Amino acid sequence: MNTELRDRFFALSAGSASEDEVARYRAEVDATDTDAAAVIDGLSVSWHPSARFKAVRFLDVERINETARDLFARPSEEAPHLAAVFVDPRELSFRTFENIVPLDRLFESASLDFTLAGRVELAQDAYAAQLRLPDTDRARLEGLHELDLYVRPLNSSSRGGERFIFHSALLADALTKAVSKALPQAVLDGFSHVNPVFRCNRFEPGDANFHHHRDTPYYDAARGHVSRYTLLLYLTGGSGQPALDLTGGAALTEIDAFTCVIFDQRYEHEGAPYRDGRKAFLRTELIFHQADSEIEHDPGIGALFSKACYLTGESVFAPELARHADTYYNQVADAHWNGLSVGDSASEPFVHKQFRGVDFVANGYDFWFAKSEGISLTECAAITLLDYFNCKLGETAFRDACDSSVIEATGTGWISAFLRNQRGEGSVRVAEAVAAFDKSLFFPESEETDNACCPFHERGEFDATRFDEIVDLNEAAQTFAKAHIMPAPILMLGQDVVLDPEKFVVRGNQIHVLSKESLAPVNFAACWNSGGTPPNYIDVAATVGAAHFLVPPIVFFETEDFYHLQFDFFRNTWMVKHQQSPVPVPRIRDIDEMDFDPDDWDTRVEAAVAYPWMAAVDPSLIKEPSGKRKAAPWWADGSPLVNDLLDCLDEIAEKYEDWEENQKEAESEDGS
Structure with missing residues (x-):
């Protein structure tokens, strides 16, 4: 069946x-x-x-x-x-x-020898050209819209037709070369490549238009990439009313097959189906290198984008939210070029949820929790992350574990009384919604050994939990497991993450979600021999792989009635940084291990500049000869853990400099 x-x-x-x-x-x-x-x-x-x-x-x-x-x-x-x-x-x-389908295999044997010919300027920063390509390549492209890979998009209410999204680096490379030769040099200033993620759109006569909209620009802060131009490649030709309308620019009623249209993403545009026959086209964008000085950041844009993404997910449960999400996306796309417009006092959507006895209200950027719930700030932050990412708790998606309802309201002044009334004045929950998990339960301490000989000679008296060799093996296995096991995992964006309340650190009005423990300070002796300096004695005992999930801090505000949290994961970008890095564990070594000749000046100098642990952490933590520390790596910038480490090293350096100054004074006094 x-x-x-x-x-x-x-x-x-x-x-x-x-x-x-x-x-x-x-x-x-x-x-x-x-x-x-x-x-x-x-x-x-x-x-x-x-x-x-x-x-x-x-x-x-x-x-x-x-x-x-x-x-x-x-x-x-x-x-x-x-x-x-x-x-x-x-x-x-x-x-x-979105379902991004891998389609590079379709183009592996193709020549992909593309040329854009007959360039025409349609309007300012808008161009059209004819794609010339071998017949075999043309047939491959023509067949894309016949692959039957279409899925219903979540924003289907604002667009007609069908579409699927695919990835092809080979096709993007071929178009990159063609675009580089066809467009004016002024347009190509800073041009990097054609985005390898394509949207294949198909419209039949009678389908609804793709409503007026602006394309949301691609922005990658880590690489300094931003999209500036949309590229449309029409796989079929025909006529529409109009087939493509660039508001304030040009309107095309007739389009030939394999026409390539490239226009500035500031243009609002709309497309109608062809009168007779199928309309099929690919859509992607041109990516440019963007200097930091050319980018300004408006937190309001990020907040609006967060709301749009959140409401897109919630529209699975409440379809009426889709139109609000679509409106927000268009406002964000416009704001990238023109700034945010001043909003009016119209009502906006909020979602009221109840999770394990906790009531909260959210819009995708703001999350409100009533203090009458007896909830902690850490629980609020944990629930915010679970909801924002729709994490899976075991086999259940977070949103599916909540009772939800949509509320349309003006402003936010109603939220405090609304949440307070959900449970009644002074009511307190019986249990925590997100309970702390004691990881030590997985690793019980070993029993005391009984010096038994072996199972054979001890016959029925042998106790495996007290046998020294088994205990040693078990403890070794526990050491390995502690470094790798993910107890009580939560699936966040497809990756297992341990939600440990101890890693939620509140500083000022920000909640930092840490990924590892801070390094313990080292208590140095007050006196040193002449064989070395303090940093020489800190060596690497072991190296443990640690995954750093760099989550932006959660900003919060507190009143007498509720906690108000704000979280912007995207920071108006489309990428999360994830770094897999080694973590060196320090140990104190004996200076004799350096094995140098006190009478040999070269080996003494070599020993004096050997800082094995600091170098293993990151070479940038070592000061240059000028005294200036090298720039921190991107993953460490702004991290509270690394800041603590740098503060610790500064304190060590001050003590070392004082020791060095005293050493020089002592040497000058005795003439050595």
Whole structure:
């Protein structure tokens, strides 16, 4: 039966079925329950649709466990490496809102010898040209919109037609070379490449327009990249009313197949279907290097973008939120170029949620918690992260674990009384919503050994928990496990993360979520021999791999009635920094280990400049001969842990400098 449901899904997707047939099929799906066949990118996936798994996605079949791989359909004959999986839309988060399909395999054997010819200036910073390419490459591109990889976008209410998103570095490289030769040099100033993420759009006559909008620019602060121009490549030709309208620029009613239109992303634009025949086109953008001096940051834009993303996810539960999310996205796109406009006093959407007895109100940037809940600030921060990322708690997505309702209101003055009234004045919760987890429970202390000989000679008296060799092996295994095990994991953006309340540090009005413990200070002796200096004695005892999830601090405000938290994960960017780095553990070594000859000046100098632990942490922590410390690495910039470390090193350096000055005075007095 499940195989039949799988196959009928793709048969009905062809569009030839009657409404009654589709309705019967949906009823069968809603009556079907199933367990997940795999977990990919944090999403539980099934090989057939069911009451839970209703949203289709396409991914490389090799990512599916080989034992279950044959169960999944491969509906695209032209791309047999792609498997169709069904996911629970309630589990979607920022990383999985969109299904980006890998399609480089389609172009591996293509020549991709592209030329843009006959460039025409449509308007200021808007151009059109004809893409010239070999017939075999043309056929590959023409076939893209026939791959049947379309999925319903979350913003389908503001756009007509169908689309799917794919990634192809090979296609992007070919277009990068063509664009570099075709556009005016003034436009190409700072040009880096064509974005390898493409949107394939398909419209049939009679479909709704893609409403007026601005394309949200791509921005990568880490690489200094920003998109400035949109690139549209029309795979089919036709006429529309108009087929492309650049507001304040040009309107195209007739478009030839393989016309490439490139325009500044400041343009608001709209597209209508062709009157006769299918309209299919690819959309991507031109990426430029952007100097920091050319970028200004407005926190208001980041707040609005956070709200848009949050409401997009919430629209799975409350479809009426989709129009608000779409409005916010357009406001953000406009603000990137023109700044935020002054808002009016119109009502806006909020979401009221209850999670394990805790009521809170959120809009995606602001999170309000009533103190009448008896809740701690750490719990508020933890719930904010769980909700923001729609983390999975075991097998359940956070949003699915909440009771939610949408509230449209003007301003925020109503929230305090609303939350207070949810539980009644003075009521207190019985248990914590996010309880601390004692990781030591996984690692009980070893029993005292009994000096037994072996299981054979001890016969029935042998106790494995007291046998010295077994105890030693167990403790060694515990040491390894403590460094690797992830007790009580929470799945955040598809990655296991331990939510440890002890790592939530409040400083001022910010909550920092730390990823490792601060280094303990070293108590140095007051006197030193002539064989070395304090930093020479700190060596590396072990190196432990540690993953740093750099989460921006959560800003909070406190009143008598509630905690108000603000969290902007994206910082108006589209990337999170994640660094895998070694953590050297310090130990104090004996100076004899340096093995140098006190009478040999060269070896004495070499020993005097050896700072093994500091060098292992990062070479930038060592001061240059001029006394100036090297620049900190990007991942350390602003980190409270690294700041503490630098403060500690400064204190060490001051003590060392005092010691060095006293040493020089002593040497001058005795003439040595």
